[in-house]
Each structure stands twice: as structure tokens, then as C-alpha cells.
Amino acid sequence: MSETVDRDLTMSRAIVEAIGDEMRENEEVFYMGEDVADYGGIFDSTQGLLDEFGYDRIMDVPISETAYLGAAVGAAQQGMRPIAELMFVDFFGVAMDQIYNQMAKNTYMSGGAVNVPMVMTTAVGGTYNDAAQHSQTLYGTFAHLPGMKVVVPSTAYDAKGLMHNAIRDDDPVVYMYHKRLMGLGWLPAPDGPKTPVPETDYTIPFGQADVKREGADVTIVTLGLHVHRALDAAAALAADGVDAEVIDLRTLVPLDRETVVESVRKTGHLVVVDEDYRSFGLTGEIVASVADEALDALSAVERVALPDVPIPYARSLETEVVPGATDIEAAVRSLR
The missing domain is CATH 3.40.50.970 (Thiamin diphosphate (ThDP)-binding fold, Pyr/PP domains)
Structure with missing residues (x-):
């Protein structure tokens, strides 16, 4: 801006x-x-x-x-x-x-x-x-x-x-x-x-991810609501000396694989976070993209997503299945 x-x-x-x-x-x-x-x-x-x-x-x-x-x-x-x-x-x-x-x-x-x-x-x-x-x-x-x-x-x-x-x-x-x-x-x-937000009009190109927080130790890739949950997790991790990079994909089609791969080459660790279901979805696609292009740089990976179950009505059960900042933080800690 x-x-x-x-x-x-x-x-x-x-x-x-x-x-x-x-x-x-x-x-x-x-x-x-x-x-x-x-x-x-x-x-x-x-x-x-x-x-x-x-x-x-x-x-x-x-x-x-x-x-x-x-x-x-x-x-x-x-x-x-x-x-x-x-x-x-x-x-x-x-x-x-x-x-x-x-x-x-x-x-x-x-x-x-x-x-x-x-x-x-x-x-x-x-x-x-x-x-x-x-x-x-x-x-x-x-x-x-x-x-x-x-x-x-x-x-x-x-x-x-x-x-x-x-x-x-x-x-x-x-x-x-x-x-x-x-x-x-x-x-x-x-x-x-x-x-x-500027009053004038402007465009953001599709297929251009945004690095919301730069870091050197781990790459967290996500989108939507979980960008903010990832940033909360990154702040908690920083208190313990873990420097997390948070990437907001912004668009899935086209998908900015290059930004993700470049980040993983720097950090060596990848956590992909999604509010969609775990199987056959975004988390697997991102991990596969990194494996295709930078497998030699990838030391460890974790996926954080909804389990493959219908989303419950009860507040306690919904909270259990929808990933939160603490779930992201725990996934990052498990890599190290």
C-alpha cells in the first residue's frame, strides 16, 4: 500500500x-x-x-x-x-x-x-x-x-x-x-x-501471495480466517525464540507456489493450515508442490486442517474440530 x-x-x-x-x-x-x-x-x-x-x-x-x-x-x-x-x-x-x-x-x-x-x-x-x-x-x-x-x-x-x-x-x-x-x-x-483502505480503486493481481509476517525458522501457509490465527500463533512462538513466516495465499486459482517454495528453501520447515477438510485438499496440494520443487530443502512438515467429519453444531465440538491458534502453535513446535 x-x-x-x-x-x-x-x-x-x-x-x-x-x-x-x-x-x-x-x-x-x-x-x-x-x-x-x-x-x-x-x-x-x-x-x-x-x-x-x-x-x-x-x-x-x-x-x-x-x-x-x-x-x-x-x-x-x-x-x-x-x-x-x-x-x-x-x-x-x-x-x-x-x-x-x-x-x-x-x-x-x-x-x-x-x-x-x-x-x-x-x-x-x-x-x-x-x-x-x-x-x-x-x-x-x-x-x-x-x-x-x-x-x-x-x-x-x-x-x-x-x-x-x-x-x-x-x-x-x-x-x-x-x-x-x-x-x-x-x-x-x-x-x-x-x-x-484507499478511497481510490486499485487491483491486487491473482496468483500473488502475501507474506504477512517474515520469519526464518518455519513457513506457515494459510488463507482466510486462519491467516489471523497463524499470526497469533507466530506471536506466541516468537516469545520462545521461534521465528515464523506467515504466507497468505489470497488466491487458490491461480496458486502462487513460487512464494511458498522460496520461503521453505529459507526455513526448511512447513506447516499448512486450512479450515477445509484435510483429505484431498489445499494442505496436500501445498505439501506436494513443495515436494516437487524443494524436497531437498524440506526438513519437516505438518498439516493442520479439519478432520474428515461433518462440522458439529455443539460449540464445544466445533471448537474441537476447527483449528485454532494453539493448534497451529503446537504443529510448529512438533517440527523442532
């Missing part, structure tokens, strides 16, 4: 500001979803936009993800730039064909005759006791299938720059924001997500 900024925004306000800027610049940009107009989005994702842009461009839709995500794909193929909100990522199964087989594949299937310049926004993550069908992250589910770019911001500054880039991109983008980071009154955020 090069310019001096004297205001802090929550992540939800930063996202809304980027969307508003893009809608003013391009009349083809519009937003559609459940409870996004009068209500302003249940996670404040569109708060205040209706007053400026009206119902023609901030559109409430029926509870039919199949219908409105399919409509967004069609609008994008006709040259518009829709932003379609899937209220909870867990609901993607209702519109799996629209997402997996149309949004992600239509450019390829048409031989490049059509682009699908749309953004699908969706809320991810647990830690507020909403059980197995409203608490998943599912980053890997979308990153696994070719054709979609996948964005996961952890701060307000990143959220705004990544949203500008997502709306302007000619490919479909899945923009995944963690509920706990949005800055909602009923769902308190950690200290880190609220950051200085």
Missing part, C-alpha cells in the same frame, strides 16, 4: 466499495442474490448499494440457486458482468451443474466463442455454531475443477483490490469471504481484517 490512508474499513465495507465503484464505471455490472436488495445481504455484502443503483441492478431473486446462477452465466455470455451471490458455499450442490458444467466450462466447450465474465460471491467458514450445512469452506472443491479462478481475502485491503480484479476479469471468479472476517455486529471479527 503506497499511499497514506487515514481510514479503516471492515472487510464488508471494502467489498461493497469495490462493487459500487465498478457499477458506476460499467453499466453492465449488476448484483443478484437472495436478500441482497432491501436487506443488504445477510453478511452486509451489498449494504447501501440499493439506494444508489435501484432494483434493476441490485436484484433479489427467488430461492432457486439453479435458476439465478444459470441466469448469471447466460448474462455473462451476452456481455454483461454479473455478480451472483451464493449465500452459503454449502448450497453449491443445489446448482452444481450451473457452476461445474456451465460457468466453469462454457468458454472451453464453445472453443473460445464465449467468455463468462461473472463473479460468484459466497460466504464460507464456521466458528459460530451453524452446523454441518452452513459452516464449510470448500475452497478445494472449486479449486479442483479447471475453469474457475478462486479468491479468498483475509483483510479489507486485500478484499477491495481482489474484488476490483475479479469483476474486471474475463473468466468466472469464485470470490469466497469468511463470515467471521466481514466485521458484522453479531459475529465479531478478530483484530486483523479491519485495515486501512
Whole structure:
């Protein structure tokens, strides 16, 4: 961030500001979803936009993800730039064909005759006791299938720059924001997500990870909420002389493997942290990427992720399965 900024925004306000800027610049940009107009989005994702842009461009839709995500794909193929909100990522199964087989594949299937310049926004993550069908992250589910770019911001500054880039991109983008980071009154955020944000627009390139904390002893790779938990763990470790580097991936597709490999070549130790499930996901992909490129430099590795079980409703059980700062700290200590 090069310019001096004297205001802090929550992540939800930063996202809304980027969307508003893009809608003013391009009349083809519009937003559609459940409870996004009068209500302003249940996670404040569109708060205040209706007053400026009206119902023609901030559109409430029926509870039919199949219908409105399919409509967004069609609008994008006709040259518009829709932003379609899937209220909870867990609901993607209702519109799996629209997402997996149309949004992600239509450019390829048409031989490049059509682009699908749309953004699908969706809320991810647990830690507020909403059980197995409203608490998943599912980053890997979308990153696994070719054709979609996948964005996961952890701060307000990143959220705004990544949203500008997502709306302007000619490919479909899945923009995944963690509920706990949005800055909602009923769902308190950690200290880190609220950051200085310039009033002017700016973009953050996809595929460019951010080193949130530099260190020499161990590399911690993560994204979303767990960037902040990793930073808390790094602070605790520093008190005992362990110098942890924390990397925020920011996007999964494209994935900045180079930054991770460069860090591991320096530290020799790797901990990958994810709120998604352990098997067949991000943690394994990062470890495999490092093994491919820098196995000789890797002395020890640990993965910290959700066990392969549905996320429990009970607060005590959810706390047990969702990794915390102490879990990350323990994983780092186990390497040494």
C-alpha cells in the first residue's frame, strides 16, 4: 500500500466499495442474490448499494440457486458482468451443474466463442455454531475443477483490490469471504481484517501471495480466517525464540507456489493450515508442490486442517474440530 490512508474499513465495507465503484464505471455490472436488495445481504455484502443503483441492478431473486446462477452465466455470455451471490458455499450442490458444467466450462466447450465474465460471491467458514450445512469452506472443491479462478481475502485491503480484479476479469471468479472476517455486529471479527483502505480503486493481481509476517525458522501457509490465527500463533512462538513466516495465499486459482517454495528453501520447515477438510485438499496440494520443487530443502512438515467429519453444531465440538491458534502453535513446535 503506497499511499497514506487515514481510514479503516471492515472487510464488508471494502467489498461493497469495490462493487459500487465498478457499477458506476460499467453499466453492465449488476448484483443478484437472495436478500441482497432491501436487506443488504445477510453478511452486509451489498449494504447501501440499493439506494444508489435501484432494483434493476441490485436484484433479489427467488430461492432457486439453479435458476439465478444459470441466469448469471447466460448474462455473462451476452456481455454483461454479473455478480451472483451464493449465500452459503454449502448450497453449491443445489446448482452444481450451473457452476461445474456451465460457468466453469462454457468458454472451453464453445472453443473460445464465449467468455463468462461473472463473479460468484459466497460466504464460507464456521466458528459460530451453524452446523454441518452452513459452516464449510470448500475452497478445494472449486479449486479442483479447471475453469474457475478462486479468491479468498483475509483483510479489507486485500478484499477491495481482489474484488476490483475479479469483476474486471474475463473468466468466472469464485470470490469466497469468511463470515467471521466481514466485521458484522453479531459475529465479531478478530483484530486483523479491519485495515486501512484507499478511497481510490486499485487491483491486487491473482496468483500473488502475501507474506504477512517474515520469519526464518518455519513457513506457515494459510488463507482466510486462519491467516489471523497463524499470526497469533507466530506471536506466541516468537516469545520462545521461534521465528515464523506467515504466507497468505489470497488466491487458490491461480496458486502462487513460487512464494511458498522460496520461503521453505529459507526455513526448511512447513506447516499448512486450512479450515477445509484435510483429505484431498489445499494442505496436500501445498505439501506436494513443495515436494516437487524443494524436497531437498524440506526438513519437516505438518498439516493442520479439519478432520474428515461433518462440522458439529455443539460449540464445544466445533471448537474441537476447527483449528485454532494453539493448534497451529503446537504443529510448529512438533517440527523442532
